[in-house]
Amino acid sequence: MSLARACACTHGLTHMWHSLVCSRAPPARPPAGSRSAPRGARGQRRAGPPFQFLQVQKAGSKGSVGLIRLQRPQALNALCEGLMAELRRALDAFEADAQVGAIVITGSDKAFAAGADIKEMQGKSFQQCYGGAFLAGWDRVATVRKPTIAAVNGYAVSVPVSLRALCRVPHARGRDSWRSPPAVPITPSPGAGGTQRLTRAVGKSLAMEMVLTGERISAAEAKAAGLVSKVFPVDKLLDAAISCAEKIASNSKLVVAMAKESVNAAFETTLAEGNRTEKRLFYATFATDDRKEGMTAFVEKRKANFTDS
Numbered sequence: 001m002s003l004a005r006a007c008a009c010t011h012g013l014t015h016m017w018h019s020l021v022c023s024r025a026p027p028a029r030p031p032a033g034s035r036s037a038p039r040g041a042r043g044q045r046r047a048g049p050p051f052q053f054l055q056v057q058k059a060g061s062k063g064s065v066g067l068i069r070l071q072r073p074q075a076l077n078a079l080c081e082g083l084m085a086e087l088r089r090a091l092d093a094f095e096a097d098a099q100v101g102a103i104v105i106t107g108s109d110k111a112f113a114a115g116a117d118i119k120e121m122q123g124k125s126f127q128q129c130y131g132g133a134f135l136a137g138w139d140r141v142a143t144v145r146k147p148t149i150a151a152v153n154g155y156a157v158s159v160p161v162s163l164r165a166l167c168r169v170p171h172a173r174g175r176d177s178w179r180s181p182p183a184v185p186i187t188p189s190p191g192a193g194g195t196q197r198l199t200r201a202v203g204k205s206l207a208m209e210m211v212l213t214g215e216r217i218s219a220a221e222a223k224a225a226g227l228v229s230k231v232f233p234v235d236k237l238l239d240a241a242i243s244c245a246e247k248i249a250s251n252s253k254l255v256v257a258m259a260k261e262s263v264n265a266a267f268e269t270t271l272a273e274g275n276r277t278e279k280r281l282f283y284a285t286f287a288t289d290d291r292k293e294g295m296t297a298f299v300e301k302r303k304a305n306f307t308d309s
């Protein structure tokens with residue numbers, strides 16, 4: 001049950017992340033500011049107190065990419081409540097940052113993420129789950145308006161489906177595979193959208209098998225099933241994800257957000273409603289300066305200069 005490393009996407013399969021797959025986990029990147037910081041890193045970005053479970057920084061030559069690395073290695077990046085709260089905070093910060101046009105989420109060498117924290121769930125009562133809206137906060141990952149790319153390295157258990165990510169998956173130590181939220185035997189049923197989003201992503205047949213058996217699928221199978229968009233060698237994964245994010249960020253942020261919303265409508269609504277959403281958003285682009293600039297630049301055979309307005 002490992003996940004891959006993924007990258008790349010403008011519109012999410014499960015709403016947020018597109019992914020790239022590689023053949024084994026990429027090396028962990030040191031924090032920005034260190035001598036071997038990721039290419040283009042612009043330093044740690046912190047909104048509020050320091051992060052305990054994440055490394056958060058800007059990346060890309062123009063600092064237009066928000067890079068979030070899950071860092072809870074002792075639990076293979078299991079998504080405990082503290083980590084998810086920090087993830088929401090990091091996403092909120094990048095969402096509000098006008099310089100950032102796309103976000104990359106990645107993991108560490110061994111694991112992208114091992115799914116929900118089982119030790120945290122183990123003793124929960126119904127009252128605590130229902131009263132505390134357990135896992136409800138995970139939706140934040142799906143509601144981010146900026147394109148989000150998952151660069152999936154190592155184990156990725158239930159993450160692409162439950163966190164609604166589109167990912168490019170790499171193989172982890174020969175165990176390159178994606179696993180659905182384990183309905184059997186750990187939980188009676190996935191509880192963060194896994195049965196819904198996975199099914200829409202890969203179809204009923206494969207989703208049913210994954211959910212009921214909890215068995216892994218390979219990165220190649222994930223790609224063939226449309227769960228991830230691309231697969232990369234491990235050492236190329238993060239750079240590929242950042243490059244893709246930079247490309248997205250070089251477009252009009254306003255129009256990119258509309259396009260993402262439109263594609264996501266195909267995932268969540270009927271065809272008729274999706275077409276109406278698309279048409280409304282298409283018409284809305286005619287109210288933007290960037291639509292005029294893009295078409296004018298094409299006619300004048302020059303590069304467009306978008307102002308996100």
Ligand SMILES: CC(C)(O)CC(=O)SCCNC(=O)CCNC(=O)[C@H](O)C(C)(C)COP(=O)(O)OP(=O)(O)OC[C@H]1O[C@@H](n2cnc3c(N)ncnc32)[C@H](O)[C@@H]1OP(=O)(O)O
Nearest residue numbers: 074075076078114115116117118119157158181190191192
């Ligand atoms: C959101 C939902 C509810 O809809 C669906 C879910 O997400 S339910 C949770 C789904 N996750 C899992 O089922 C993954 C459980 N983990 C594993 O199966 C294995 O750890 C593994 C296959 C990913 C990796 O195996 P291995 O290399 O042998 O490492 P381990 O020794 O098992 O793990 C190392 C360390 O990490 C802790 N760990 C791993 N996963 C979790 C987790 N999900 N929650 C809490 N802790 C986790 C594991 O307990 C080990 O810690 P120690 O016991 O050594 O302290």
